[in-house]
Amino acid sequence: MTLTVDITKKLGDFSLHMAFRSDARRIGILGPSGCGKSLTLKSIAGIERPDAGQIVVDGRVLFDRTAKVDLKPQQRKVGYMFQNYALFPTMTVAQNIAAGLHTGSEEKAARVDEMIRRFHLTGLASHYPAQLSGGQQQRVALARIMAYQPDLILLDEPFSALDQHLRERLQHELSGMLEGYGGQIVMVSHSRDEIYRFADELLVMDSGQILAQGKTQALFDDPGTAAVARMTGCKNIAGAERLDAHTLRIADWGIDLHLTRTVTEDVTAVGYRAHYFEPVWPGDAAGLGNCLPCKVTGMDELPFERRYYIEAAEPVCWFVQESERKELDERGTPANLRLKEEAILLLHD
Numbered sequence: 001m002t003l004t005v006d007i008t009k010k011l012g013d014f015s016l017h018m019a020f021r022s023d024a025r026r027i028g029i030l031g032p033s034g035c036g037k038s039l040t041l042k043s044i045a046g047i048e049r050p051d052a053g054q055i056v057v058d059g060r061v062l063f064d065r066t067a068k069v070d071l072k073p074q075q076r077k078v079g080y081m082f083q084n085y086a087l088f089p090t091m092t093v094a095q096n097i098a099a100g101l102h103t104g105s106e107e108k109a110a111r112v113d114e115m116i117r118r119f120h121l122t123g124l125a126s127h128y129p130a131q132l133s134g135g136q137q138q139r140v141a142l143a144r145i146m147a148y149q150p151d152l153i154l155l156d157e158p159f160s161a162l163d164q165h166l167r168e169r170l171q172h173e174l175s176g177m178l179e180g181y182g183g184q185i186v187m188v189s190h191s192r193d194e195i196y197r198f199a200d201e202l203l204v205m206d207s208g209q210i211l212a213q214g215k216t217q218a219l220f221d222d223p224g225t226a227a228v229a230r231m232t233g234c235k236n237i238a239g240a241e242r243l244d245a246h247t248l249r250i251a252d253w254g255i256d257l258h259l260t261r262t263v264t265e266d267v268t269a270v271g272y273r274a275h276y277f278e279p280v281w282p283g284d285a286a287g288l289g290n291c292l293p294c295k296v297t298g299m300d301e302l303p304f305e306r307r308y309y310i311e312a313a314e315p316v317c318w319f320v321q322e323s324e325r326k327e328l329d330e331r332g333t334p335a336n337l338r339l340k341e342e343a344i345l346l347l348h349d
Helices: 037-045 093-098 105-118 134-147 164-177 192-198 216-221 226-231 322-331
Strands: 003-011 014-022 026-030 052-057 060-064 078-081 152-156 184-189 201-206 209-215 236-239 241-244 247-250 255-258 269-272 278-280 291-293 296-302 305-310 316-321 336-338 345-347
Touching (some): 003 037, 014 037, 026 192, 037 152, 037 184, 078 134, 093 105, 093 134, 164 192, 184 192, 192 216, 201 216, 201 226, 226 236, 226 269, 226 345, 305 322
Parallel strands (some): 026 184, 026 201, 152 184
Antiparallel strands (some): 201 209, 236 269, 241 247, 247 255, 291 336
16 A cells, blocks of 8 residues: 655644655654644544645545545545544443444444454443543554554554553554554654654654655664754764764764764764763773763663763763663773764764
8 A cells, every 4th residue: 555645734833744655554753742743644534624735545535635636534444543542432332433334233233343352342342431441442442443444544642641651561552453454554653662663664754844754763773864863862963074084073072983984075963872882991992993081970860771971062861771780880980982883873964
């Protein structure tokens, strides 16, 4: 299947311009609150009407302003899961699941029974949403969508209403429940961890437009720009001056980086993820380049991680996993932190 979206929409002072085409099975849209993620989904679902452009799902035109095509939401075969799941509070689980079905009573009952079994809701058919946990409500919302077999499923921040301890478990459960679904799924989130786990292909957006599109792993490995690097969670980003084809001066960190790979002329910044530094103690540094003096100005102790803040004109974050703490406790603070070349992100404007 292929999803094609090329739309513009103006709401007050905000302008959305989304243009992408993807045949990935799981598409993630990552961006901060208010950037237009939900507006994009609502436009695809037919809840909002774009000012211009078109939306096509696997060759089927859902919206085309020029051709005057604008299918009603119930005609689009698109399932939309809202942030709060939007279950009908006065309907039981079974009634909520049946709400989108337009078939004979016997076929409807059989389909509801199938969804109750599939989504592990046995024994809850007569319960009302207020009697369900957050995870159970999510399963009912997804069962209601899957009952009418949509071509496309849209997930709008599906974990935002859940406590942290539930979030990771339900992310895993949701992936399992969607495993047999043959259509495309688009999930929007401001959480890079959720998107990273879920999406085959990633769109990074801000201020109503796409900043980058590509395979999820590839964009995290090479975000390309400082804006996309920040959006994918890079804590350490600094301006860079290209001295030659293999050398960059990072004035804010007070170091020069010497690289074996070629530094192109469009490189204006570097990024380095906080978990990738390699500690270097006195006596270890012989032959090691690309080191940052490790002058600790602060430290946060978290349950499974220790976060150090390193002195620099632009302060540097160094995050240490629990498994690496023992060596630090035994040897003390390292003299330097080495930047491994393969982990240095070369960024442009």
